[in-house]
Amino acid sequence: xxxxxxxxxxxxxxxxxxxxxxxxxxxxxxxxxxxxxxxxxxxxxxxxxxxxxxxxxxxxxxxxxxxxxxxxxxxxxxxxxxxxxxxxxxxxxxxxxxxxxxxxxxxxxxxxxxxxxxxxxxxxxxxxxxxxxxxxxxxxxxxxxxxxxxxxxxxxxxxxxxxxxxxxxxxxxxxxxxxxxxxxxxxxxxxxxxxxxxxxxxxxxxxxxxxxxxxxxxxxxxxxxxxxxxxxxxxxxxxxxxxxxxxxxxxxxxxxxxxxxxxxxxxxxxxx
Amino acid sequence: xxxxxxxxxxxxxxxxxxxxxxxxxxxxxxxxxxxxxxxxxxxxxxxxxxxxxxxxxxxxxxxxxxxxxxxxxxxxxxxxxxxxxxxxxxxxxxxxxxxxxxxxxxxxxxxxxxxxxxxxxxxxxxxxxxxxxxxxxxxxxxxxxxxxxxxxxxxxxxxxxxxxxxxxxxxxxxxxxxxxxxxxxxxxxxxxxxxxxxxxxxxxxxxxxxxxxxxxxxxxxxxxxxxxxxxxxxxxxxxxxxxxxxxxxxxxxxxxxxxxxxxxxxxxxxxxxxxxxxxxxxxxxxxxxxxxxxxxx
Numbered sequence: 001x002x003x004x005x006x007x008x009x010x011x012x013x014x015x016x017x018x019x020x021x022x023x024x025x026x027x028x029x030x031x032x033x034x035x036x037x038x039x040x041x042x043x044x045x046x047x048x049x050x051x052x053x054x055x056x057x058x059x060x061x062x063x064x065x066x067x068x069x070x071x072x073x074x075x076x077x078x079x080x081x082x083x084x085x086x087x088x089x090x091x092x093x094x095x096x097x098x099x100x101x102x103x104x105x106x107x108x109x110x111x112x113x114x115x116x117x118x119x120x121x122x123x124x125x126x127x128x129x130x131x132x133x134x135x136x137x138x139x140x141x142x143x144x145x146x147x148x149x150x151x152x153x154x155x156x157x158x159x160x161x162x163x164x165x166x167x168x169x170x171x172x173x174x175x176x177x178x179x180x181x182x183x184x185x186x187x188x189x190x191x192x193x194x195x196x197x198x199x200x201x202x203x204x205x206x207x208x209x210x211x212x213x214x215x216x217x218x219x220x221x222x223x224x225x226x227x228x229x230x231x232x233x234x235x236x237x238x239x240x241x242x243x244x245x246x247x248x249x250x251x252x253x254x255x256x257x258x259x260x261x262x263x264x265x266x267x268x269x270x271x272x
Numbered sequence: 273x274x275x276x277x278x279x280x281x282x283x284x285x286x287x288x289x290x291x292x293x294x295x296x297x298x299x300x301x302x303x304x305x306x307x308x309x310x311x312x313x314x315x316x317x318x319x320x321x322x323x324x325x326x327x328x329x330x331x332x333x334x335x336x337x338x339x340x341x342x343x344x345x346x347x348x349x350x351x352x353x354x355x356x357x358x359x360x361x362x363x364x365x366x367x368x369x370x371x372x373x374x375x376x377x378x379x380x381x382x383x384x385x386x387x388x389x390x391x392x393x394x395x396x397x398x399x400x401x402x403x404x405x406x407x408x409x410x411x412x413x414x415x416x417x418x419x420x421x422x423x424x425x426x427x428x429x430x431x432x433x434x435x436x437x438x439x440x441x442x443x444x445x446x447x448x449x450x451x452x453x454x455x456x457x458x459x460x461x462x463x464x465x466x467x468x469x470x471x472x473x474x475x476x477x478x479x480x481x482x483x484x485x486x487x488x489x490x491x492x493x494x495x496x497x498x499x500x501x502x503x504x505x506x507x508x509x510x511x512x513x514x515x516x517x518x519x520x521x522x523x524x525x526x527x528x529x530x531x532x533x534x535x536x537x538x539x540x541x542x543x544x545x546x547x548x549x550x551x552x553x554x555x556x557x558x559x560x561x562x563x564x565x566x567x568x569x
Contacts, residue, residue, distance in 0.1 A: 002566050017518055023551070024548065027548055028495075031545070035535050036537060060456070060526035061337050063532045063533070098535070099533050101329075
């Protein structure tokens with residue numbers, strides 16, 4: 001091989017290298033902006049996943065590493081190792097922050113499974129139980145709120161946040177806000193109904209009037225569930241709506257029947 | 273006999289590519305496709321997971337992991353074997369004794385290899401799509417049956433489950449992911465071919481290319497340091513600059529992670545990625561030609 005050719009080859013390689021760096025930077029930025037490339041892994045992730053998994057994650061197998069850690073988290077969940085479930089889901093969500101179901105499951109494990117486990121655990125002092133329950137509910141909310149920083153338009157995450165506020169925190173106001181955000185993101189009718197149900201139990205008349213308006217919209221669009229009808233009839237009485245404008249149906253016998261709403265977690269814990 | 277002799281002939285290149293493809297198929301490389309099928313079917317139907325999304329995601333994760341392994345291993349090892357095997361069999365002398373320019377020989381070899389990788393990826397893509405479609409429908413039916421048994425089946429809940437399953441199910445973007453895997457393999461193959469033109473042995477090519485692949489996957493970190501000035505030391509900066517200049521950015525092709533998650537792939541993004549891939553391949557081929565054109569064999 002002649003020296004001249006080696007020098008030429010080295011020069012081409014150098015030119016290619018210098019020319020490609022700004023292009024790589026631009027294309028990477030573009031792919032990140034379009035959510036096709038994930039942000040670089042942090043040192044915290046490297047410490048937690050171990051060297052092999054970190055190398056695999058760097059080598060384009062980040063999703064696979066997340067799935068493997070998920071299996072580990074599932075085993076921890078089956079063994080009720082809640083601290084481990086928490087830390088493993090932190091890792092999973094760092095690896096794949098745009099995967100809705102990871103944030104959703106992390107929150108559900110904390111706010112429902114772990115919280116209920118501690119609340120019902122007879123080995124723990126009653127005062128501590130309540131504290132642990134509250135801490136895990138808060139942890140579930142923290143997962144959902146963090147997930148929403150990555151996926152602010154996720155109707156599913158907003159709806160799950162609404163569920164936690166409704167079933168765990170017992171805050172209809174916050175639940176209504178979250179359900180409304182979910183409705184704005186996904187335009188799914190049951191989320192509009194969910195917002196109305198939460199607003200309807202608030203003491204403020206302004207909230208109740210808004211609940212009435214939303215329920216009338218749902219009724220107008222064909223939702224004839226007993227709950228919708230019952231609540232509309234209650235508001236018609238309360239606000240003195242003229243008879244000519246009232247809905248024709250009679251007060252239903254079963255006022256709690258709305259299969260769409262029963263799809264939420266069945267988690268009402270005694271005394272909460 | 274004096275005939276018209278073209279300095280560049282596509283027919284000659286295609287003949288070389290076809291011979292290379294046959295040579296590689298004879299090495300029983302495609303046995304991997306059977307292993308891949310077993311993995312996909314195993315993961316698709318054996319692993320019971322609590323959520324339908326995770327069942328489908330795991331199937332895609334493992335399948336794409338196998339796809340990447342196949343393409344990278346093939347790109348490194350098969351390319352590293354090409355030139356030494358031709359030297360050993362003395363076919364290289366037979367070919368180059370004819371009026372075949374050396375750049376055509378290199379192009380033919382690379383195209384043959386890329387045809388093998390591309391063909392393999394297409395077959396694996398089809399297997400994955402078939403299994404994923406069947407699994408997706410099964411998961412949907414199982415979920416709806418569970419809702420029905422609990423008295424929770426409504427048009428709204430059915431629509432939500434459909435949306436959830438479809439997002440993790442079969443979609444066109446998966447093919448974009450497979451194409452990105454192919455682009456990465458093409459870059460690695462051309463890099464390995466370039467190294468093999470000056471390498472002293474197959475092992476040297478394999479080791480050097482694997483090192484370049486590892487550095488290429490950490491290249492974004494190196495560029496981050498280079499551009500965003502996280503490092504103060506001169507030596508650290510110099511090292512990150514050298515890595516950023518010499519190694520290709522292979523992480524750029526790792527859109528698979530997010531494609532699996534159901535992200536849409538705009539055509540502009542695919543074009544940018546393809547353009548970058550083509551730039552690396554052409555660049556490394558030029559260097560390979562410069563090193564090979566006057567090499568004494």
